[in-house]
Amino acid sequence: MRRTHPELGDLDHVDCWVFDLDNTLYCSRKYDLFPAMGEKMALYLEQTLGVSADEAQQLRAQWSADHGTTLRGLMIERGLPPAAFLEFVHDLDLDQIQPEPALDAAIAALPGRKVVFTNATVKYAIDVMGRLGVSAHFDHIFDVAAADYVPKPQMPAYDEFLRQTGVRPDRAIFFEDMARNLAPAAQIGMTTVWVENERANAGPTPACNHVHYVAEDLTRWLQAAAASR
Numbered sequence: 001m002r003r004t005h006p007e008l009g010d011l012d013h014v015d016c017w018v019f020d021l022d023n024t025l026y027c028s029r030k031y032d033l034f035p036a037m038g039e040k041m042a043l044y045l046e047q048t049l050g051v052s053a054d055e056a057q058q059l060r061a062q063w064s065a066d067h068g069t070t071l072r073g074l075m076i077e078r079g080l081p082p083a084a085f086l087e088f089v090h091d092l093d094l095d096q097i098q099p100e101p102a103l104d105a106a107i108a109a110l111p112g113r114k115v116v117f118t119n120a121t122v123k124y125a126i127d128v129m130g131r132l133g134v135s136a137h138f139d140h141i142f143d144v145a146a147a148d149y150v151p152k153p154q155m156p157a158y159d160e161f162l163r164q165t166g167v168r169p170d171r172a173i174f175f176e177d178m179a180r181n182l183a184p185a186a187q188i189g190m191t192t193v194w195v196e197n198e199r200a201n202a203g204p205t206p207a208c209n210h211v212h213y214v215a216e217d218l219t220r221w222l223q224a225a226a227a228s229r
Helices: 034-049 053-067 070-078 083-089 101-108 122-132 155-165 179-187 218-227
Strands: 016-019 113-117 140-142 172-176 191-195 213-215
Touching (some): 034 070, 034 083, 053 070, 070 083, 101 218, 140 155, 155 179, 172 179
Parallel strands (some): 016 113, 016 172, 172 191
């Protein structure tokens, strides 16, 4: 694991830049949508399943641990369709997110394709990217529906991502705020970058060998990446 920026020639093999969305393309230190999203998940469980607020939080934690996401647990444990849940939890106030011209310029300077790989939805991704002002650079958004609702870090999601996007993993670099989601990416041959953040359980373990770089600030890291080519 390297905390430094890439050096000259390090990324000459990369022709596809793959980004997670939440807390990756936008900085969680500036814009943190997850608390509001978590509240909406719990409220949906309360209203749909008729459980108390405490029970809803317990189900969220249990299903995330057992199935990777609350949504996956809702589908497997209760047999409910995903569309209504996804629409409800991603209906958020995005006014806090402002255009990021430096990020826009940094992404524009990267040679090759840019792709989003998210556990969220295409609509939500489009809305967030539009607020940031970076949408024009991306030619594909691979969302949880495209993965048949199998979330990262489960390997079938990565297999389907490669199949649908045509990305060659040995020529791709993947940026993520959750270090555990980088393990399958490294396993299939991607270069990996953990976007540093303070979310619980987001970071790599001391023994981790699947994080190749750490980006303390995504924009500055991308600027260094472009300069290293």
